[in-house]
Amino acid sequence: MPVTEPVLCKRIPTAPWGDPKDRHIVGYDEFVKTEGYETLRAALDMTPEAIVDMVKDSQLRGRGGAGFPCGLKWSFLPEPDGGRRYLAVNCDEAEPGTFKDRLLIDFDPHLVLEGIAITCYACRLDTAFFFIRGEYRHQIKVVETAIREAYAHGIFGKPGMLKGASDFVAECYLHRSAGAYICGEETGLLECIEGKRAWPRVKPPFPAVKGLFGRPTIVNNVETLAAVGPIVRHGADWWKSMGCESSIGGPPSFGPKLMGVSGHVNRPGCYEVDLGIPLRKLVEDYCGGMRGGKKFKGAIAGGVSMGALGPDQFDAEMDFDIGRKYQVMGLGTACPTIFDQDTDMVAVARNIARFFANESCGQCTPCREGTSWVYKLLVRIEQGNATSKDLDLLLELAGSMGIMSGTTICGLADGNNWAIRTIVNKFRDEFEARVRPSLVPLGVGAT
Numbered sequence: 431m432p433v434t435e436p437v438l439c440k441r442i443p444t445a446p447w448g449d450p451k452d453r454h455i456v457g458y459d460e461f462v463k464t465e466g467y468e469t470l471r472a473a474l475d476m477t478p479e480a481i482v483d484m485v486k487d488s489q490l491r492g493r494g495g496a497g498f499p500c501g502l503k504w505s506f507l508p509e510p511d512g513g514r515r516y517l518a519v520n521c522d523e524a525e526p527g528t529f530k531d532r533l534l535i536d537f538d539p540h541l542v543l544e545g546i547a548i549t550c551y552a553c554r555l556d557t558a559f560f561f562i563r564g565e566y567r568h569q570i571k572v573v574e575t576a577i578r579e580a581y582a583h584g585i586f587g588k589p590g591m592l593k594g595a596s597d598f599v600a601e602c603y604l605h606r607s608a609g610a611y612i613c614g615e616e617t618g619l620l621e622c623i624e625g626k627r628a629w630p631r632v633k634p635p636f637p638a639v640k641g642l643f644g645r646p647t648i649v650n651n652v653e654t655l656a657a658v659g660p661i662v663r664h665g666a667d668w669w670k671s672m673g674c675e676s677s678i679g680g681p682p683s684f685g686p687k688l689m690g691v692s693g694h695v696n697r698p699g700c701y702e703v704d705l706g707i708p709l710r711k712l713v714e715d716y717c718g719g720m721r722g723g724k725k726f727k728g729a730i731a732g733g734v735s736m737g738a739l740g741p742d743q744f745d746a747e748m749d750f751d752i753g754r755k756y757q758v759m760g761l762g763t764a765c766p767t768i769f770d771q772d773t774d775m776v777a778v779a780r781n782i783a784r785f786f787a788n789e790s791c792g793q794c795t796p797c798r799e800g801t802s803w804v805y806k807l808l809v810r811i812e813q814g815n816a817t818s819k820d821l822d823l824l825l826e827l828a829g830s831m832g833i834m835s836g837t838t839i840c841g842l843a844d845g846n847n848w849a850i851r852t853i854v855n856k857f858r859d860e861f862e863a864r865v866r867p868s869l870v871p872l873g874v875g876a877t
C-alpha cells in the first residue's frame with residue numbers, strides 16, 4: 431500500500447506535528463495565496479445538487495467515529511421550506527487518545543471554514559455552529575480569528591457568499607462545548623447548543639429531519655468537512671485514488687486519514703496516511719517503532735470506545751473493515767494508542783471503565799448503573815479481591831447494556847462494552863491470574 435504525500439493538510443508535514451519550526455497557523459492571506467477559497471468560488475458556479483452528487487460519488491465516510499457516508503447523510507435532508515436549516519460542526523474531540531481535529535484547527539482553520547461554507551451552500555444550510563471542545567482554549571482563539579477574517583472577506587454574512595458573488599447567505603458562529611464526553615454525541619451536541627444539559631435524544635427522528643431547534647440539521651466532524659473542499663477541487667476520482675477498497679466485500683475506505691498515534695512508540699504524533707495502512711507500518715515507518723525496542727502487546731484501535739487489538743493483530747489494516755476483521759467495534763477516530771509488552775491490561779481496562787462511569791450522562795439506568803458496576807468489578811479484580819464469578823459477571827454486564835442491545839439511548843455504553851470485552855477476551859490470562867476460583871456453594875459436590 432503506497433503512502434501518499436500529505437494532501438488534505440497539505441501545509442502540514444507528515445512528520446509528527448511537534449516540530450516547533452514547522453508550526454504556524456495558516457491565516458486568511460496565506461490561505462488565499464495558495465488558492466484558498468478558490469474552491470468555494472468554483473463551487474458557487476455549480477448547482478448544490480452537483481456538489482452533493484460529487485461528495486456522494488467520492489464515497490467520503492465520516493471521520494467522527496461511525497464512518498457514515500457523508501453524501502448519503504446530506505441527501506436525507508428534506509427540501510428547503512423557507513425555514514432555518516443548520517450545520518453543526520463537531521469539534522468536541524473528547525474520545526480518549528484522539529487528537530486530529532485539534533491539529534487541523536491549529537494549522538489550517540480556513541481549510542475547515544471553506545469546507546463549512548461549501549457544505550452550507552450544497553445542502554442549503556443557512557447557519558453553521560462551530561461546536562468546539564471547551565478545553566481547547568488556544569484553538570478557540572484560532573477559530574474565532576479565522577471566522578472574523580472570513581466574515582471580513584465576505585465568506586459568511588450578508589450580502590452573500592464571496593461579497594455577493596452568490597446570493598446565498600450563511601452565518602457561522604462559534605459555540606464552546608460544556609466539557610463532557612457526551613457533548614460530542616450528535617444529539618447531545620444539539621441539546622448543548624440549545625442551552626440545555628447534553629442528554630442525547632432518542633432517534634429517530636434523525637437530526638437531518640429534526641435537529642437543532644426542531645429544524646433540519648447536518649452534524650459533521652471537522653475532518654470530514656475539511657475533506658469537502660479538496661474533493662470539490664480535485665474531483666471524486668482523485669479522492670478514490672487514495673485509501674483502499676474493502677477486502678471483505680463491504681463499502682470502501684477511500685481517501686487519506688489523520689491518525690493520531692499515542693502510547694509506547696518513539697515518535698507519537700498525528701500523521702496523514704492512506705486508509706488501509708497496516709498498524710505495524712504506521713508504527714514502524716512513521717512513529718519510529720516501539721519505544722525502547724520493546725515488543726508490541728496490543729493497541730486501542732481508534733479511540734477507547736472501539737476496543738483493543740491483541741498481540742497477534744499488529745498487522746491489522748487501519749480501514750473501515752477493521753471491526754469485522756479484527757473483532758473491535760470499528761475504526762472510530764483512527765487514533766490508536768499502542769501498548770508494549772510491559773503494559774498491565776487489567777489496569778488499562780480499569781482506567782477505561784473509570785472514564786465511562788464518570789462520563790455516563792445518567793439518563794438510561796443500564797448505562798448509569800452498569801458503567802459504575804463494571805468499574806467497581808475491575809477495581810476488585812485489579813486488587814486481587816475478585817473471584818472468577820466476578821469475571822463472568824463483568825462480561826455479562828459488558829454485553830447487556832447499550833444501543834446495540836436496545837437498552838440505552840446512545841452509544842456511550844457500547845463504547846464501554848467493546849473496550850472492556852475486547853480487553854478481557856484478548857488478554858484473558860492476565861485477568862484470570864488476578865482472580866480467585868469461585869467458592870463452591872455448600873452442599874454442591876458433597877457425596
Ligand SMILES: Cc1cc2nc3c(=O)[nH]c(=O)nc-3n(C[C@H](O)[C@H](O)[C@H](O)COP(=O)(O)O)c2cc1C
Nearest residue numbers: 492493494520522523524614615616650651654841
Ligand atoms: C458518546 C459519543 C461521543 C462522540 N463524540 C464525538 C466527537 O467528539 N466528535 C465527533 O466528531 N463525533 C463524535 N461522536 C460521533 C457523533 O455522534 C457523530 O456520529 C459525528 O459527529 C458525525 O460526523 P461524521 O459523519 O462527519 O463522522 C460521538 C458519538 C458518541 C456516541
Ligand code: SF4
Nearest residue numbers: 791793794797838840
Ligand atoms: S447510554 Fe449512557 S450516556 Fe448515552 S444517553 Fe444513556 S445514560 Fe446517557
